[in-house]
Amino acid sequence: MVEPNTYKQAMNSPDSDLWAKACDEEINSLYGNNTWELVPLPPGRKAVGCKWVFKVKKHADGSIERYRARVVAKGFSQCPGVDYFEVFAPTFRMASLRTVIALSALKDYHLHSIDISCAFPNGDLEEEIYMQQPPGYEQMGSGIVCKLKKSLYGLKQAARQWNKKLHVTLVELGYRRMESDRSVYVYTKDGVLVVIPVFIDDITLASNSQSKIDSTIQELQSHFKLRNLGPTSLLLGMKVTRDFSKHSISLGQRQYIIDMLEKYGHADCLPVSTPMDPGSTLQRTQSLTDEDKEYMSKVPYISAVGSLTYLAQCTRPDIAYAVGTLARYNSNPSPIHWKAVKHLFRYLKGTMDYELVYQPSDEKELFVTYSDANHGACKDTGRSTGAYVVKIGTGAISWSSKLQSVVALSTTEAEYMAAVEAGKEIKWMRSLLGEFGIKVTQPSTLNIDNQSAISVSKNPEHHGRMKHLDLKYYWLRDIVEAGVITPNHVGTNDMIADCLTKPLVRVKHEKCRDGLGLVKLNSS
Numbered sequence: 001m002v003e004p005n006t007y008k009q010a011m012n013s014p015d016s017d018l019w020a021k022a023c024d025e026e027i028n029s030l031y032g033n034n035t036w037e038l039v040p041l042p043p044g045r046k047a048v049g050c051k052w053v054f055k056v057k058k059h060a061d062g063s064i065e066r067y068r069a070r071v072v073a074k075g076f077s078q079c080p081g082v083d084y085f086e087v088f089a090p091t092f093r094m095a096s097l098r099t100v101i102a103l104s105a106l107k108d109y110h111l112h113s114i115d116i117s118c119a120f121p122n123g124d125l126e127e128e129i130y131m132q133q134p135p136g137y138e139q140m141g142s143g144i145v146c147k148l149k150k151s152l153y154g155l156k157q158a159a160r161q162w163n164k165k166l167h168v169t170l171v172e173l174g175y176r177r178m179e180s181d182r183s184v185y186v187y188t189k190d191g192v193l194v195v196i197p198v199f200i201d202d203i204t205l206a207s208n209s210q211s212k213i214d215s216t217i218q219e220l221q222s223h224f225k226l227r228n229l230g231p232t233s234l235l236l237g238m239k240v241t242r243d244f245s246k247h248s249i250s251l252g253q254r255q256y257i258i259d260m261l262e263k264y265g266h267a268d269c270l271p272v273s274t275p276m277d278p279g280s281t282l283q284r285t286q287s288l289t290d291e292d293k294e295y296m297s298k299v300p301y302i303s304a305v306g307s308l309t310y311l312a313q314c315t316r317p318d319i320a321y322a323v324g325t326l327a328r329y330n331s332n333p334s335p336i337h338w339k340a341v342k343h344l345f346r347y348l349k350g351t352m353d354y355e356l357v358y359q360p361s362d363e364k365e366l367f368v369t370y371s372d373a374n375h376g377a378c379k380d381t382g383r384s385t386g387a388y389v390v391k392i393g394t395g396a397i398s399w400s401s402k403l404q405s406v407v408a409l410s411t412t413e414a415e416y417m418a419a420v421e422a423g424k425e426i427k428w429m430r431s432l433l434g435e436f437g438i439k440v441t442q443p444s445t446l447n448i449d450n451q452s453a454i455s456v457s458k459n460p461e462h463h464g465r466m467k468h469l470d471l472k473y474y475w476l477r478d479i480v481e482a483g484v485i486t487p488n489h490v491g492t493n494d495m496i497a498d499c500l501t502k503p504l505v506r507v508k509h510e511k512c513r514d515g516l517g518l519v520k521l522n523s524s
Helices: 006-011 016-032 094-107 158-172 210-221 254-263 290-297 301-314 317-327 335-351 411-435 451-458 471-481 496-500 506-515
Strands: 036-040 050-058 064-073 110-116 144-148 184-189 192-199 202-207 226-231 238-243 248-252 354-358 367-374 385-392 395-403 444-448 485-489 518-520
Touching (some): 006 050, 016 064, 094 192, 094 248, 094 385, 094 395, 094 411, 110 210, 192 210, 202 210, 210 226, 254 301, 254 335, 290 335, 301 335, 317 335, 317 385, 317 496, 367 411, 367 496, 385 411, 395 496, 411 471, 411 485, 444 451
Parallel strands (some): 367 444, 444 485
Antiparallel strands (some): 036 144, 050 064, 110 202, 110 226, 184 192, 192 202, 238 248, 354 518, 367 385, 385 395
């Protein structure tokens, strides 16, 4: 398949002047950073290709911020063991970011955003790599290529090299990389706290001192070219709205939903009240008719589920179960599964104004956790769906809805295994908060709606029904005995994780949605 010439397409588009300006800015930035030098290609060496990638950057309301052009290396042609070795680079967990935001709401921390311009070319390249010259900017005739001195977008090791560079810089500035999340940095001194979650080149600073934020940005400017975006209003596609009078911060993706519905042809669909039909059960399709195969070949099923997955991971825990269920059929979806996707689109159409709201609550603990399970939920495998939700204040900061790894032989077993996963998240949360300087000394409450599962988590009861479980599941009993976690029974009507394990009727779903901290706000 011949790759389209994106550079020519951009230069022939109605916005050609804006794209040309963006390309010039990119090339000037790369030369100014001494990213490469032009040399003849040595004998026996192969030059990696490159291309232009164009993107229109938008504000939270969908208006155009700027036109962005990037030179991207075709890293897929790199040879492992020659052109690159290690490639891993950390990014923070979304739960870490939401925890920082929730704490900022409760404690009135300042939130500030910066964006590193051309971040990857700041990374030092350790391997000898040659790249073809960018289309439209060739110089000195044929046979001349770019010998890369710095990492570049598209290279296999680019993210790792940039991360190493940023890490060294932040450590020099007095920051410490957290063990609980290797992409979050903390500064603590003389009562000043600064937390910096890093997502590649998007950097957020949360602090109880605005002057420390300002000084940190000034210090980073001496090392990197960056854009000071001011108080955080847009973060990874999420709109951030703050109300200091209510100690409140809300996260929403209204524009993301609008763009997604437009992309998949559902901008004018009629809303429904639940993410999935209550009581519906999806199963694998053993064989599709020729008519169904032809229909599904024209349906962007995997792309749609991928778009929904990002939404479910960022700000919409109320659709986590539906998205997780739909993702099971990516390899062989049928019209029935696509119908369920369209149903979810219709639900989002009616709930696009809902946002995750973090503000103080009546809870005595800083965070509370709920776990639940639906025994034998998957009719294809017999496995149960386990789920948990962790809340700080009024909003959920961490959630999960997944099929359990083994078949549970009873409801008690399924609920207990879900509680184990929730317990692991609680332990991580306590470590995370501890590294923020917030010591959690009291036992953390784990709310469960199954009395038998609570009994098993405390004592070796129901041995005949639980003796076959792997030893790893008894970790929860040890942690409960050590006083780290306290299991607590809540009624099924108060189990907010219920909507992460099964489709619910409207009234129950709305109650769970409210419990997760999703609130309908005025559209903007």
